[in-house]
Amino acid sequence: MSIQTPGPQAGGGNGRINPLYFAVWRWHFYAGLYVIPFLCMLAVTGLVMLWISYGAGIGAERMTVPVGATPLAPSVLQEAAEAAVPGGRAVQYVAPLASDKVAAFAVATDAGKTGVALDPYTGAVVHSFPWRAGWYDLANDIHGSLLLGTLGDRLIEAAASLGLLLVATGLYLHWPRGTGWRAALVPSVARRGRALWKSLHGVVGLWVSVLLVLFLISGLSWAGIWGEKFVQAWSTFPAEKWDNVPLSDATHASMNHGAAKEVPWGLEQTPMPASGSLAGQAAIAGPVTLDSVAAFAQALGFDRRFQINLPGSDSGVWTISHDSMSNDGPDPAADRTLHIDRYTGNVLADVRYADYSAYAKAMAWGIAFHEGDLGLWNLVLNTAFCLSVVFLAVSGLVLWWKRRPAGASRLAAPPRPEVVPQARGVLLIGLLLSMAFPMLGLTLLAVLAFDLLVLTGLPPLRRALS
Structure with a gap:
């Protein structure tokens, strides 16, 4: 396909179209097709967990009670908790978060575990609930595995790995080329239509890129391959x-x-x-x-x-x-x-x-930051970040829709350059990312194999995805 769409010029302002820009744009586009649904899911479930934890708490730890004279012994509270769950045996005790908060026990039976929140001064049962089976935990299960177990974990790990590629390609596309940093950091609200959406998408993406990388890497550190098999095994x-x-x-x-x-x-x-x-x-x-x-x-x-x-x-x-x-x-x-x-x-x-270990220390802080546990500033920042991620996904779809030819029966991907540039720096970055994050490398290899082995023999499908 020849390039008919105007785009960034090659260096020096000589008017030539930069084929590398279009090659990177295509990777950004195709990576986004897979990553966008996962980023939206992660952002929405992250917001749910963030505000449940801040408001009601993960269990019942934020429930208040009148402050009494002297707390009862934990063993007395244990007896009250076990009496509230017939046939149950206490397996975990959670001390009160503050002097006016409840104590809690996890009580196990053959049917599962029940949480029992008690007044630490009177032993009265304040609340009982399924232990780690509330709305927070449902959102957490979706966030970590899509309720699909190992398969879901692998799908999310592939999306998070491709998310790093999405950030790298997005930074390249939005990097100022003769326009100055103001245009890169401040949206051009005077523009209209697709130009305005492109400015907003690029500016928001640039501002949240560092946070997005931190969130992706801290999340990947829990994943089944890069996390469990590599960095966690090395840092345990x-x-x-x-x-x-x-x-x-x-x-x-x-x-x-x-x-x-x-x-x-x-x-x-x-x-x-x-x-x-x-x-x-x-x-x-x-x-x-x-x-x-x-x-x-x-x-x-x-x-x-x-x-x-x-x-x-x-x-x-x-x-x-x-x-x-x-x-x-x-x-x-x-x-x-x-x-x-x-x-x-x-x-x-x-x-x-x-x-x-050094990485485990970084993860201790990274996870606390990831979950918004470091204070009110962390809660506000993470809320703004999650909303920004949703905006990036929505604005990306709007940009595609506005660029897509009316009535087109194909995907309308960015135009493919006649000669794919062999930029050593880009290839080196791609190779290093693939080596560092195995699921990214495997995903890129799968895409290349699909292109060479499937699309080459099916011209109608190739046109539909072009």
């Missing part, structure tokens, strides 16, 4: 640092509930320690109960909201944790996870933020 806390501590076959990820990520990213793949030895440092003298474990946590400085996971088997351990991944507090540097032998009361493991 090594259990070998614990001196002669027996290890369980289970990992820390076993403390997550379904798709909900509640364990610090850098610990998910680390094996859990096991009870039943004399290993560890002496900590709790006397019976090891919920009361003594909670008192020990408070003596260590765990204040306000922290969580205690009760032993789930004969070799299980007591786990005390406070981390931003569970929305326990706004400071990722305060992350701390302790494991206590259920028989001896010895501390088997004590992992703090300082013990994380």
Whole structure:
């Protein structure tokens, strides 16, 4: 196809059409066809989770109660919670977020887990609810896997990987070429029609590009291939640092509930320690109960909201944790996870933020930022960001619709240059991105194979997608 559409000129202002611009534009267009639905889904579900967490809370942790004189012992609250769920057994205790907030328990039965929120001063049951099965969790499941399990995870990982390509190509397309940075950073509201939409699309895209890359990379770090198999495996806390501590076959990820990520990213793949030895440092003298474990946590400085996971088997351990991944507090540097032998009361493991690898530390902050946990400014910024992402998707569709010939029976992709330029810099960037993000490389290879092996033999389909 010859180029009939005017476009950016080659350097030097000699009037020649720059074929690289059109080649990059085509990649931006085709990548957007796949990525736009996923970006809209991620932005909308992200907004839902952001405001549920800020308003009602993930569980019932933001419910208020009158402040009493002295809180009841956790074991008394545990009895009340188990009595509210016939045949149930408490498996997790969540300390109150503040003096006027509820305490909560996860109570397990054969039918699943029920959350029970209690007045910590009277033991009265304030609210019961399906544990990690509310609207927040539904949005979280869609956000992470489209409710399709591993298949959904792979589809989203491919979209997020292509999203990085979308950002790179978008920056190239909007980069100022002889017009100055004002036109790139400030929308030209005096324009009309497609020119106005193009200016708005480019300016908003440029402003949010850094944030979008941060969100994509922090999200990809949870994904099944680049995250789980590469960066998380390389950055996981090594259990070998614990001196002669027996290890369980289970990992820390076993403390997550379904798709909900509640364990610090850098610990998910680390094996859990096991009870039943004399290993560890002496900590709790006397019976090891919920009361003594909670008192020990408070003596260590765990204040306000922290969580205690009760032993789930004969070799299980007591786990005390406070981390931003569970929305326990706004400071990722305060992350701390302790494991206590259920028989001896010895501390088997004590992992703090300082013990994380460099990437795990970055993820602790990145995830807290991603979830809007760092304060009101973070909530406002993330809200504006999500709305901007939706606007980019909508404005991209508007640009395509306004450029598409009326009554066209084809996709009306950007025109293909007669000679595809062999720009070394572009090829190098594409190669490096493909090597760094395997799903991006696999997706690009699949597109090229589809073009060469399928479209070449089916001219009608090729015309429809052109």
